[in-house]
Amino acid sequence: MKLLKEDIKNNVLQSMMELLAERKDHIIAANKKDLEAFSGDDQALYERLIVDESKVEDMIRAVREVKDQQDPVGQTISDDTLGNGLNITNKTAPFGTIMIIYESRPDVTIEAAVLAFKANNKILLKGGKEAHHSNEELVKCWHQALKDNDLSTDWIQYLKMDRTATQEFLKNPDQPLDLIVPRGGERLIEFVKMHAKCAVLVSGRGNNFAYVAPSADIEKVIPVIVNAKTNKISGCNALDKIYIDQNHPDFENVSRRIEKELTDKEVHIVASKEFANILETNDLIEDQNVWFQEFLARKAAMGTVNGLEDAIERINTYSGGHSNIILTENMDDAATFMEQIDSAAVYHNASTRFTDGGQMGVGAELAISTDKLHHRGPLGLKQLVTNKYYVSGTGQIRE
Structure with a gap:
C-alpha cells in the first residue's frame, strides 16, 4: 500500500471539514429519512442514530483533532546497533485494510474513517441499514475530499450488504483484509468471529459495575452513580449494575437513597432478594443471568456483596471487561480493586462515562477495545498502526 x-x-x-460544514443541511436531511424509517422500540439504537447540528459540529471537531495529531506512521519505537554491526530499527507501520462493522451511529462513519486514513490504512465501512441514508451522505463527502486531492476513493469504501452477503464477504473477501472491528452487540461480535478469516479486534459489550464499599461517601456515591447510569443510556460506558457492601455501616439507608435517586431519573430498578424488605422495587431477580446482561436502557440492577474480595470475584465473573468503579474512601481498597479488576478501565470515585477517546485525551476513537491484543481501551490514532523492523547490514551472515 502506498504511503502518503x-x-x-x-x-x-x-477538505472534509469544509465539506461537512457546507453539506450540513444535506446530512441532517438524509438522517431525517433514517429517523422516519426507524422501526422498533430500541431507544438506545434510536438515540445513537440521531444527527443534528451539534452532532455535525462534533464530526468536524473529530476530524480537526485527528488532523492536528502527529502522523502515527514511521515513528521510531527502538533503534539499536548490535555487536555484529547490524542496525535494527523498529518503526510503526499501517495495518493495511481495516473493516469496521457497526450498527446505527453515523458518527462512526466519520471517526473510523478519519483515524484509519490518517494512519495510512484503507477502511471498509459496513454500517447498519437503519443509518443507510446518513452514511451514504457522509461517504459522499469523504469521496469528494479524496477526489479534491487527487486520491482514489478506494481509501474509504462503503459496503452495502445484507447479513448473508456480509457472511460471504467475511469468508471470501474480494480484497485483502488485515483487521476487522465489529462494533455492536454480542450477536454481531460472535457472527464476525465465527466467519472472519483475519484478525478480529473486539469492541465488547459494556455491562459495567459499581461497587459501593463500606467506607463509601454517599455524597460522592450519588452523583457518580446517577451520572454513570443516566448521562447517556445508549453508551457502552453506561453503568448497569450496583453492588452495595452489606458491611456498610448505613447499608439500608444508602441502598434506599441510591434506589430513590435513580428512580427519580426514571430508572427501573431490579434487585437481588436480599433487598426484598429494604427497597421499594418489587422486581426481584430470579434468573442470575441478569448479571451478565448489558441493558442499554433506563434499567439498573442492585445486589449485595460481602467484602472487597467478593465484589472483585463477582465483577470479574459477570462484567463485560469494559469499565468498573469502586466507591470508597479507603485508598488501599481502591488500589486492590483497580489492580485486580479485569477490565479496560477501572475507576475510583468517578463515573464510567469517561471511558471515551475524547475524554481520555485520545481524541476520536474507532472503538473501545475489550481485547488484550494488541490494545485495550479507546482505539485512537496511535493504536491504528502495527510495527515493522528495518534491518541494515554490511554483508553480515548468520553462522
Whole structure:
C-alpha cells in the first residue's frame, strides 16, 4: 500500500471539514429519512442514530483533532546497533485494510474513517441499514475530499450488504483484509468471529459495575452513580449494575437513597432478594443471568456483596471487561480493586462515562477495545498502526 505524506493526508482532512460544514443541511436531511424509517422500540439504537447540528459540529471537531495529531506512521519505537554491526530499527507501520462493522451511529462513519486514513490504512465501512441514508451522505463527502486531492476513493469504501452477503464477504473477501472491528452487540461480535478469516479486534459489550464499599461517601456515591447510569443510556460506558457492601455501616439507608435517586431519573430498578424488605422495587431477580446482561436502557440492577474480595470475584465473573468503579474512601481498597479488576478501565470515585477517546485525551476513537491484543481501551490514532523492523547490514551472515 502506498504511503502518503502527512501533508497530503491533512489536506484531505481539511477538505472534509469544509465539506461537512457546507453539506450540513444535506446530512441532517438524509438522517431525517433514517429517523422516519426507524422501526422498533430500541431507544438506545434510536438515540445513537440521531444527527443534528451539534452532532455535525462534533464530526468536524473529530476530524480537526485527528488532523492536528502527529502522523502515527514511521515513528521510531527502538533503534539499536548490535555487536555484529547490524542496525535494527523498529518503526510503526499501517495495518493495511481495516473493516469496521457497526450498527446505527453515523458518527462512526466519520471517526473510523478519519483515524484509519490518517494512519495510512484503507477502511471498509459496513454500517447498519437503519443509518443507510446518513452514511451514504457522509461517504459522499469523504469521496469528494479524496477526489479534491487527487486520491482514489478506494481509501474509504462503503459496503452495502445484507447479513448473508456480509457472511460471504467475511469468508471470501474480494480484497485483502488485515483487521476487522465489529462494533455492536454480542450477536454481531460472535457472527464476525465465527466467519472472519483475519484478525478480529473486539469492541465488547459494556455491562459495567459499581461497587459501593463500606467506607463509601454517599455524597460522592450519588452523583457518580446517577451520572454513570443516566448521562447517556445508549453508551457502552453506561453503568448497569450496583453492588452495595452489606458491611456498610448505613447499608439500608444508602441502598434506599441510591434506589430513590435513580428512580427519580426514571430508572427501573431490579434487585437481588436480599433487598426484598429494604427497597421499594418489587422486581426481584430470579434468573442470575441478569448479571451478565448489558441493558442499554433506563434499567439498573442492585445486589449485595460481602467484602472487597467478593465484589472483585463477582465483577470479574459477570462484567463485560469494559469499565468498573469502586466507591470508597479507603485508598488501599481502591488500589486492590483497580489492580485486580479485569477490565479496560477501572475507576475510583468517578463515573464510567469517561471511558471515551475524547475524554481520555485520545481524541476520536474507532472503538473501545475489550481485547488484550494488541490494545485495550479507546482505539485512537496511535493504536491504528502495527510495527515493522528495518534491518541494515554490511554483508553480515548468520553462522
